[in-house]
Amino acid sequence: MDRSSIYDQHLLLDCMLEMGELLLDCGAEISRVEDTLERVGKAYGANRVDVFVIPSLISITLNFPVTIPVTETRRISSTGGTDFYRLEKLNSLSRECCREPLELEELRGRLDRVAAGRKPFSVVLLGSILGGGGFAVFFGGTLWDGLAAAIFGAGICLLQYELGRTKLNTVASNLLVSLLTGLAIGMASGLIPGLHMDKIMIGDIMLMIPGLAMTNALRNMLVGNTISGTMRLAESLIWAGSLAGGFMVALAIVDKIF
Amino acid sequence: MIHIVSQLLSAFVGALGFALVFGMRKRYLFAASLGALLGWGVYMLVDALLGDVFLPSLAAAAFALTYSEMMAKALKTPATLFVIPAIIPLVPGGSLYYTMSYAVHRDIENARLFGVRTAESALAIAAGISIVLAIRELRTKRQ
Numbered sequence: 333m334d335r336s337s338i339y340d341q342h343l344l345l346d347c348m349l350e351m352g353e354l355l356l357d358c359g360a361e362i363s364r365v366e367d368t369l370e371r372v373g374k375a376y377g378a379n380r381v382d383v384f385v386i387p388s389l390i391s392i393t394l395n396f397p398v399t400i401p402v403t404e405t406r407r408i409s410s411t412g413g414t415d416f417y418r419l420e421k422l423n424s425l426s427r428e429c430c431r432e433p434l435e436l437e438e439l440r441g442r443l444d445r446v447a448a449g450r451k452p453f454s455v456v457l458l459g460s461i462l463g464g465g466g467f468a469v470f471f472g473g474t475l476w477d478g479l480a481a482a483i484f485g486a487g488i489c490l491l492q493y494e495l496g497r498t499k500l501n502t503v504a505s506n507l508l509v510s511l512l513t514g515l516a517i518g519m520a521s522g523l524i525p526g527l528h529m530d531k532i533m534i535g536d537i538m539l540m541i542p543g544l545a546m547t548n549a550l551r552n553m554l555v556g557n558t559i560s561g562t563m564r565l566a567e568s569l570i571w572a573g574s575l576a577g578g579f580m581v582a583l584a585i586v587d588k589i590f
Numbered sequence: 591m592i593h594i595v596s597q598l599l600s601a602f603v604g605a606l607g608f609a610l611v612f613g614m615r616k617r618y619l620f621a622a623s624l625g626a627l628l629g630w631g632v633y634m635l636v637d638a639l640l641g642d643v644f645l646p647s648l649a650a651a652a653f654a655l656t657y658s659e660m661m662a663k664a665l666k667t668p669a670t671l672f673v674i675p676a677i678i679p680l681v682p683g684g685s686l687y688y689t690m691s692y693a694v695h696r697d698i699e700n701a702r703l704f705g706v707r708t709a710e711s712a713l714a715i716a717a718g719i720s721i722v723l724a725i726r727e728l729r730t731k732r733q
Contacts, residue, residue, distance in 0.1 A: 359670075360670070361670070364668075364670075414612045414674060415612060415613050416609075416612045416613050416614045416615070416670075416671050417612075417613030417614070417615070418613070419668065419670070419671075420615065420667060420668070420671070423667070423668055451612075451613030455610050455613065456610065456611050456613070458607075458610055459606075459607045459608065459609070459610025459611035459612075460607065460611055461607065462603055462604070462606055462607030462610065463604050463607025463608050463610075463611060464607070465603070465604075465607075466600045466601070466602075466603035466604030466605075466606070466607055467600070467604040467607075467679075467683065469596065469600040469603075470597060470600035470601055470604050470679060471683065471684045472684075478600075485607075489611075530687060530688075530691065533687055534683050534684050534687045535683075537683045537686065537687055538604070538678070538681065538683040539611075541681060541683050541686065543677075543678070543681030543682075543683070543712070544674055544677070544678075544681075546712055547677060547712075547715055547716060547719065550712075550716035550719075550720070551716065551719060551720070551723070554716070554719075554720040554723065555723070572686070576686065576689075576690050579687075579690055580690050580693065580694050583690065583691060583694045584694050587694065587695075
């Protein structure tokens with residue numbers, strides 16, 4: 333393929349931006365995204381690749397021999413959950429590209445397929461049930477507490493799924509979900525004797541806590557991506573704050589009732 | 591004894607739940623959840639020897655990362671897949687809850703105590719990970 337043609341260069345850039353956006357959307361670390369894109373660019377014959385990634389923007393400049401450098405940027409609006417399902421596919425796709433560059437049209441098609449593939453909802457639901465229940469017991473709850481946390485975990489999962497479709501921002505949706513969950517757990521443990529409200533809430537807080545975002549943020553900073561690190565850290569502190577706010581309001585209300 | 595077993599098993603189940611939520615493929619599920627169980631074992635061991643929150647979290651996080659990199663190499667897949675479930679039990683959800691609960695009940699002293707604890711755990715996890723990363727970087731750069 334003649335990669336010196338303008339059309340091809342833009343197609344390649346488009347593919348790379350798409351790949352970067354998908355990687356960020358799956359929760360890949362910034363350094364991984366930059367590293368992957370640089371390798372792909374080089375594999376397609378660029379002699380210099382400048383990639384700049386922060387959580388809300390990707391900018392790529394490709395230098396090919398002879399022709400003028402091409403640059404494109406893309407604004408990223410997703411907040412990046414964690415999705416191993418697509419992350420793994422992207423990882424093997426980029427490795428394949430680096431071994432032997434795919435035809436650009438084919439690469440584009442494969443990326444579209446990765447973008448369309450979602451982890452099945454039933455698996456996420458099952459995971460929320462096990463996660464909430466498991467951690468309620470882990471933090472000292474009884475098996476009954478675990479069962480209750482599992483049920484509320486399923487509720488959280490459904491609620492988050494519904495809210496996810498409305499494109500509500502993370503702070504607002506965290507506040508809403510934690511408030512509703514806190515109220516529901518408070519009511520249930522007030523009415524059913526023997527349930528420990530604190531353990532059930534802790535189990536379900538674990539499902540929503542941005543502990544991973546925070547750890548990733550610190551990791552970003554430690555490998556030298558200070559901008560992305562501070563951005564993610566601030567973001568995750570705000571999310572944790574909104575989560576805590578919702579639960580605190582719920583706790584205060586439950587306290588007044590019982 | 592029962593307490594230890596129930597802690598280890600619930601860490602395993604909880605991590606399995608998270609691995610599912612994150613859409614992990616079936617073939618990695620066991621290895622990933624096992625990392626959480628072993629990591630929590632390390633935490634309890636260091637806790638029994640030295641006490642406190644900081645050092646046990648740090649040791650467990652360092653172990654989790656080492657375990658994940660070994661598994662990643664063996665199964666030829668990114669280490670992130672194993673790190674995240676293995677670290678989940680170390681996330682201070684309990685301390686965060688008690689911080690909020692004491693704050694709501696105007697018990698500022700206890701709220702502060704648990705607040706510091708939450709921050710300490712978070713910092714310890716990051717420190718444990720970065721120590722292992724730094725050592726690995728040193729070794730690869732030298733080669």
